[in-house]
Structures are given as C-alpha cells and as structure tokens.
Amino acid sequence: MSKLRVAVLGAKGRIGSEAVRAVEAADDLELVAALGRGDTLETLAETGAQVAVELTNPDSVMANLEYCVGHGIHAVVGTTGWTDERLAQLNGWLSASPETGVLIAPNFSIGAVLTMKFAQQAARYFESVEVIELHHPNKADAPSGTAARTAQLIAAARREADCAPQPDATSTALDGARGADVDGIPVHSVRLRGLLAHQEVLLGGEGETLTIRHDSLHHSSFMPGILLGARRVVTTPGLTFGLEHFLDLN
Numbered sequence: 416m417s418k419l420r421v422a423v424l425g426a427k428g429r430i431g432s433e434a435v436r437a438v439e440a441a442d443d444l445e446l447v448a449a450l451g452r453g454d455t456l457e458t459l460a461e462t463g464a465q466v467a468v469e470l471t472n473p474d475s476v477m478a479n480l481e482y483c484v485g486h487g488i489h490a491v492v493g494t495t496g497w498t499d500e501r502l503a504q505l506n507g508w509l510s511a512s513p514e515t516g517v518l519i520a521p522n523f524s525i526g527a528v529l530t531m532k533f534a535q536q537a538a539r540y541f542e543s544v545e546v547i548e549l550h551h552p553n554k555a556d557a558p559s560g561t562a563a564r565t566a567q568l569i570a571a572a573r574r575e576a577d578c579a580p581q582p583d584a585t586s587t588a589l590d591g592a593r594g595a596d597v598d599g600i601p602v603h604s605v606r607l608r609g610l611l612a613h614q615e616v617l618l619g620g621e622g623e624t625l626t627i628r629h630d631s632l633h634h635s636s637f638m639p640g641i642l643l644g645a646r647r648v649v650t651t652p653g654l655t656f657g658l659e660h661f662l663d664l665n
C-alpha cells in the first residue's frame with residue numbers, strides 16, 4: 416500500500432520539529448516536505464503532498480491554508496488564533512474546493528480533548544465556572560486556543576441548560592484581575608518558565624468544588640492526535656473543528 420504523503424509547515428518550531436519526527440517514524444506516512452519560514456509553498460505541489468500539517472503561528476496560518484486548499488492539499492491545523500471571521504474565510508476557500516478536508520484542532524492531546532468534553536458535561540451543574548490555562552513563556556498568544564475553545568463549549572452548555580448568570584459581586588477591579596471574558600466565562604492565562612501546556616477548569620457549587628486538570632508534559636502528547644488527523648482528514652472533506660470528531664468518545 417502506498418504511503419500517505421505528508422508535509423509539515425513550521426517544521427523548525429517546538430511542535431513542528433516533534434511532528435517531523437513523528438511522521439518520519441510512522442510506517443504508513445512519508446514526510447515529503449518540512450518547511451520553515453521563508454521556504455516556498457510551491458514545494459508542497461512539487462512533492463505531491465497530500466496532507467499539510469500546519470504548526471506555524473497565527474500570522475502565517477491563513478496564507479498557508481489558502482495555498483493548501485487552493486491546491487487540493489488536505490490540512491491538519493494546530494495553529495491557534497481562530498476567529499469567526501477567519502473560519503468564514505476558510506469555509507469560502509473550501510467551498511471552491513469541496514473535496515479538500517481541513518481539521519483544526521485547538522488541542523491534539525487526548526487528555527485535553529477529554530478535559531473539554533468533561534467540562535462541557537459538568538458546566539450545567541455548577542453555579543460558577545472559571546478556566547485557568549498555564550503555558551511556557553514563549554507562547555505567542557493568550558488565552559490559549561484550548562482555553563478559548565473550552566470556555567466557548569462551557570458557555571454553550573450553560574446556555575442550552577438555561578443556567579443563571581454566574582455569581583460575582585465584584586464592583587471594582589484592576590484591569591485584568593478577573594481574567595479575560597470569553598463568552599461570559601472568565602479565562603486566566605499564566606506564563607511561567609518550566610511549564611509546557613496545562614489547563615484547569617474550576618467549577619463551584621454550594622459547599623463543593625470540582626477541578627478538571629490536564630497537563631501536557633512533553634510535545635509528544637500531541638503526536639497521536641496529529642497522526643490520526645492526517646490519516647482521517649483525507650477522507651473527511653470540508654472543515655472539521657476539534658479532534659473529538661475523529662475520536663469515538665461515546
């Protein structure tokens with residue numbers, strides 16, 4: 416059986432370099448390109464890449480995806496910075512290339528995907544919910560894509576359950592003291608040397624709290640999800656948002 420031809424964009428970065436090694440080690444995948452900043456995207460077409468794994472940064476991802484989708488190259492995207500406007504633009508490109516698949520995964524680690532699912536399930540049962548994400552200090556964006564997605568999922572679950580607004584008597588506060596407001600959910604970002612990628616969802620009700628915590632201790636935690644995404648995206652046209660759609664979580 417022929418191997419799936421995979422390219423990595425952002426190949427010299429923290430996660431990209433790990434992805435290069437993971438693709439090289441997979442028996443059913445062939446690494447056909449490993450591109451860094453300044454390398455030409457034409458390499459993707461020239462090498463016949465079928466899937467591009469996009470791990471660059473929010474300033475680069477849109478141009479890369481426009482090229483990939485325009486050339487019928489499927490994409491697995493870990494890069495953060497997604498907004499409704501960006502998703503609409505991507506969907507526009509995909510509508511002109513309906514056989515192409517794009518997976519955007521705010522987080523590729525199974526533990527983080529489960530954290531989001533558990534938080535979504537728990538959200539309706541507690542009066543208060545806040546998210547704390549903790550990352551290495553070289554991370555470009557805050558809050559993390561995972562935290563933003565977690566907060567959106569929590570907010571949607573609370574809306575669906577018709578939950579009352581969260582109790583919070585704060586009437587004066589220093590800017591930032593209550594974190595960022597993502598869909599009504601406070602999200603707090605910590606940047607600390609020694610950390611990699613961590614998240615806590617704190618839920619509070621009368622006389623009890625529940626904490627859901629996940630820790631990525633090494634970039635290897637993201638690799639099974641990236642490889643699964645590459646294998647599945649080629650038969651999943653259109654936009655898939657979240658690795659959970661490629662996992663049997665029920």
Ligand SMILES: NC(=O)C1=CN([C@@H]2O[C@H](COP(=O)(O)OP(=O)(O)OC[C@H]3O[C@@H](n4cnc5c(N)ncnc54)[C@H](OP(=O)(O)O)[C@@H]3O)[C@@H](O)[C@H]2O)C=CC1
Pocket residue numbers: 424425426427428429430431450451452453454470471472473475479492493494495496520521522523524560637
């Ligand atoms: N979904 C997930 O599970 C995960 C997502 N991420 C996300 O992945 C992204 C990358 O993270 P991280 O590896 O830590 O960041 P790094 O800065 O370490 O790596 C990004 C790399 O991409 C390069 N780059 C920038 N623009 C381009 C371009 N146009 N073409 C090719 N390469 C380019 C950068 O080069 P230069 O240094 O010259 O700018 C750098 O080498 C972030 O958005 C991060 O949040 C990270 C981990 C897990």
Ligand SMILES: O=C(O)C1=N[C@H](C(=O)O)C[C@H](O)C1
Pocket residue numbers: 495521522523550554555558559560561562611612613
């Ligand atoms: O930049 C990182 O490191 C990570 N980025 C992603 C995010 O913003 O959620 C995923 C993970 O948290 C690691």
